[in-house]
Amino acid sequence: MTAQKPTILALDFDGVICDGLIEYFEVAWHTYCQVWSSVNDTPPENLPQRFYRLRPVIETGWEMPVLIKALIDGFTDDQILQNWTNITPQILTTSQLESQEIMKKLDGLRDEWIKTDLDGWLNLHKFYPGVKEKLNQIIDSEVKLFIVTTKEGRFVKRLLQREGVNLADTAIFGKEVKRPKYETLRGLIAQEKNKPVSLWFVEDRIKTLQLVKQQSDLEHIKLFLADWGYNTQSERDAGKSDHRIQLISLNQFSQDFSNW
16 A cells, blocks of 8 residues: 555556457457458357457457457467567568558548547547546646557547546557657656656556666656556465565555545
C-alpha cells in the first residue's frame, strides 16, 4: 500500500480504462480477411474466445490480425503464449508482408467504421466499472492526469467524450507520438521544471513497466500493474514478486490513493 498521493497520474488506456476486446476482434478479423484474402467472412466459432484469451501477447495493433492468422494456421494457445515474438516475424516473412502494411489496413478499416457507424463502433467499448467516476474525480482534483497509450489519440478522445470524461488533447499521448512510454513519462516530469514531482503510472503490460524500471533516472516513479487488464496469471505473479511494481485491483483503483 502506498501512503501518499501523486502529483501526476499517468494511465494506460486499453486494459486499464477501457475494455475494447470485442472491437479488437471485429476490426482484426476484417483486417485479416482483407490482408489474407479470406473467402469465408464468418470466423470459426471458438476464434473470438481464443483471441480474447491471447490478447495479452499483443503489444501494438498490427499484431492483432497476425494473431488471428496464427490461430487460423493452427498454432496452439500455448505456442502463442510462449513464443509470440518469434511467430510474428515468421508469419510476416511467409506472407511477404510488412507490419506497416497491416497497420495501415487496420487503421483504414477502423476509420471507415467510425465514419459510417460511430455509435456502433463506440458501443463495442466498455469502460471498466468505477473508472469513469475515478477519472472525473482526478480531473477535478489537483492531481494532473495524463493518458499514455499505444492506441491512436483520436480514438481515445472519442471514447472519453462518449463517457463524459473531458480531458484536454494535450493530456493524451497516443501512438502518434512515436516514442516509448518511458520517454513520455520522462517528458511529463521535465514539464514540471524542477518542481517536486510524484509520478504514478498504471499499466496492464508488465513488459512496459519493466522498461520503465530500466531507466535509472525514473527510479522514483511508482509503478502499478492493473490486474484487471490484458495480462496473464504468470505476469501478475511476476508483478507481485517485483519490489518496484505494485499489483493493483480495480476495486483499489476506484478508491482513495491512500488505498493503492
